[in-house]
Amino acid sequence: MITDFLGSGAIETLFPNGISRYAIGGLLVGLGTAVIYLGTAITAGASTFLESTLSYVSDRSRFQQYRASRDWRVVFTVSIIAGAGVYALIYQGEPWALAGSAWITEVAPWRLFVGGIFVGIGTRIGKGCTSGHGICGVGSVSRTSLVGVATFLVVAIITANIVAAVGVTP
Amino acid sequence: MSRHPLFMPLIVVGGLIFGFGLGFSHMARPEVVIDFLTFEDFGLLFVMFGGSIVAGLAFWSLSSTGGSAPLTGRPYGRRLKSFDRNVLLGGSVFGVGWGLSGICPGAAYASLGVGNWPILYALAGMFVGAYLQGVWRSESSTTGSAVPSDD
Numbered sequence: 623m624i625t626d627f628l629g630s631g632a633i634e635t636l637f638p639n640g641i642s643r644y645a646i647g648g649l650l651v652g653l654g655t656a657v658i659y660l661g662t663a664i665t666a667g668a669s670t671f672l673e674s675t676l677s678y679v680s681d682r683s684r685f686q687q688y689r690a691s692r693d694w695r696v697v698f699t700v701s702i703i704a705g706a707g708v709y710a711l712i713y714q715g716e717p718w719a720l721a722g723s724a725w726i727t728e729v730a731p732w733r734l735f736v737g738g739i740f741v742g743i744g745t746r747i748g749k750g751c752t753s754g755h756g757i758c759g760v761g762s763v764s765r766t767s768l769v770g771v772a773t774f775l776v777v778a779i780i781t782a783n784i785v786a787a788v789g790v791t792p
Numbered sequence: 793m794s795r796h797p798l799f800m801p802l803i804v805v806g807g808l809i810f811g812f813g814l815g816f817s818h819m820a821r822p823e824v825v826i827d828f829l830t831f832e833d834f835g836l837l838f839v840m841f842g843g844s845i846v847a848g849l850a851f852w853s854l855s856s857t858g859g860s861a862p863l864t865g866r867p868y869g870r871r872l873k874s875f876d877r878n879v880l881l882g883g884s885v886f887g888v889g890w891g892l893s894g895i896c897p898g899a900a901y902a903s904l905g906v907g908n909w910p911i912l913y914a915l916a917g918m919f920v921g922a923y924l925q926g927v928w929r930s931e932s933s934t935t936g937s938a939v940p941s942d943d
C-alpha cells in the first residue's frame with residue numbers, strides 16, 4: 623500500500639534498519655509507563671529525576687518541591703539503567719556474557735556535555751522531555767505536550783542538520 | 793508518609809520494562825537519534841508513537857472508569873499541563889541540546905545501562921543545566937507556588 627505509493631525500495635530507504643526494533647522497543651516503553659500508571663495513577667516522565675535528585679543536595683525551592691517523589695524517582699531511574707543492562711546482556715555480544723556486552727558511543731564528549739546542559743535547562747523549563755511530553759503527554763492528547771513535542775522536534779532537526787552541515791563528526 | 797508495600801516494587805518493574813524497551817529500540821544510542829534527526833532513519837517515529845499509543849490506551853481506559861489507583865488512591869487522570877511561553881522556550885532549548893548530543897534524559901539513563909560510559913558527560917551536563925535553571929527560577933519566584941509535576 624504505502625510501497626505502491628512511494629515506489630519499491632522506499633521502506634528500505636526510510637527504515638534502513640527495519641522497523642521491528644523500534645516498534646517493539648516503543649511498545650515496551652509504553653508498557654512500562656502503563657504498568658506504573660495502572661498501580662499508581664502517576665504519569666512518570668524521566669526528566670523530573672534531575673531536579674528531584676538535586677533536592678538531596680540543595681535547599682532551593684525549585685528542587686525541594688519534588689521532595690515527596692524524589693525517592694521513587696531514584697528507584698525508577700536505577701531500574702531504567704538495570705532494564706537497559708538486561709537488554710545489553712542478552713543482545714549485545716554473547717548472551718548473558720558480561721565481557722563484550724557494552725556498547726560505546728563515538729559522539730564527542732563535548733557534544734554530550736554541552737548538549738546535556740541544554741537538555742537539563744530546556745526539559746525543566748519546558749515542563750517535560752521525550753517521555754513526559756512525548757509518551758505521557760501525547761498519550762494524554764495534551765495540546766500543551768503536542769506543541770512541546772513539535773517545538774523540540776523541529777528545533778532538534780534544525781540543530782542536528784546544522785551540526786552535520788558544518789562537518790562535526792561524530 | 794506511608795506507602796503501599798507494593799509501590800516501590802511496581803516502580804522497579806515499570807522502570808525495568810521502560811529501560812529494556814529503550815535499549816531494544818536503540819534510542820539509548822545517540823547515533824541512532826542523530827540519524828533520525830538528519831533523516832537517515834525514520835524508525836524512531838515508531839518508538840514515540842508506539843510508546844504513546846500504549847500509554848494513551850492505559851490512560852484513556854483507566855481514566856474513563858473514574859476510579860483511582862490501588863497503590864496510591866490517586867484518581868486516574870490524563871497528563872495535562874498548562875500552556876505558556878515556557879513550553880516553547882524550554883522546548884526550543886531542549887531541542888538544541890537533543891540535536892547536538894542525540895540524547896534525552898530517559899535514553900541517557902538507559903544508555904548507561906547498555907554500557908555506554910561516556911554518557912556520563914551528558915548526565916553531568918543535564919544535572920548542571922537542571923541546577924542552573926533551578927537557581928534562576930528559585931530566585932525569580934520566592935513563593936512556593938509551583939506545582940509539582942510527574943515528568
